[in-house]
Amino acid sequence: MTQIPRSALLLGLAGVLPFIWGALTIYSDPAVTLTLETLGPRFIGPYVQLSYGTVILAFMSGVLWGFSTKADGSMAATGYALSALPALWAFFMVGGGPVSAAINLIVGFIALLGLDFTFWRWGLAPAWWMQLRVLLTTLVVACLLTVVI
Template sequence: MFEAPIPRSALILGLAGLLPFFWGVVTMFVPAAYALTYEWLGGRFVAPFVGLQYGTIILSFMSGVLWGFATRAEGSVAATGYALSTLPALWAFFMVGGGPVTAAIALIAGFVGLLGLDWLFWNQGLAPRWWMALRLLLTTGVVACLLPVAL
């Protein structure tokens, strides 16, 4: 389905980027991990806050990634790419808020929507050939880690 293997460095760094999401789930279900993390690092680094805060940052970061892909296009394709690239950051800004359940649902929707944008940029040849393989893997991980907060 995909044209090229994911470069090792991109895969390792992408998977490492899942660690804060994963840690949020761990601290939801392992009281000792929650207590120790809370004591050493504070409430921002335990569930649900670590996953929600980090998810908001990463969704916004992905706007910059898409912007970079748009620079590879010209004319109206570039203009459309620039406009579309702002959507993940705007989604995070306007939709992620309220309580943890609402924020987790908004982030899940944002990351699933981002996957559609990823496909669009990839399909136009603006993203690397391996991009969708990586994005499918990482989006699955993000959504799986945010689901316990949303439910």
């Protein structure tokens, strides 16, 4: 098992903060008040989680695209095609109210984990990739579940 580089781990965990903050503001009135006074309503509860989740799925498409550049021939073509799926999923499936959008983001992040595994098995992602992605996906899905339940 290869250790996750510290910078990748810290930046990955920092990337989960908007999801955590959104979940916190669902359950904490003081956090809502602080957010309204400092950042505005866009950064509360489902709003921040859903908009940021959409951005992150699109970002992860770019990450997978980058991995695809390490492949050749049909594997590269398959990688490029697969890498577009998270962004397309977010574009077409996130909407229709907070609960359905959160459910679709959860499905998108779990499916992304499958794509991460595929790219990792192909040797295109770093050896530590799945350790990081399982951790981050678990945290993100747990936060998004606060919108659903």
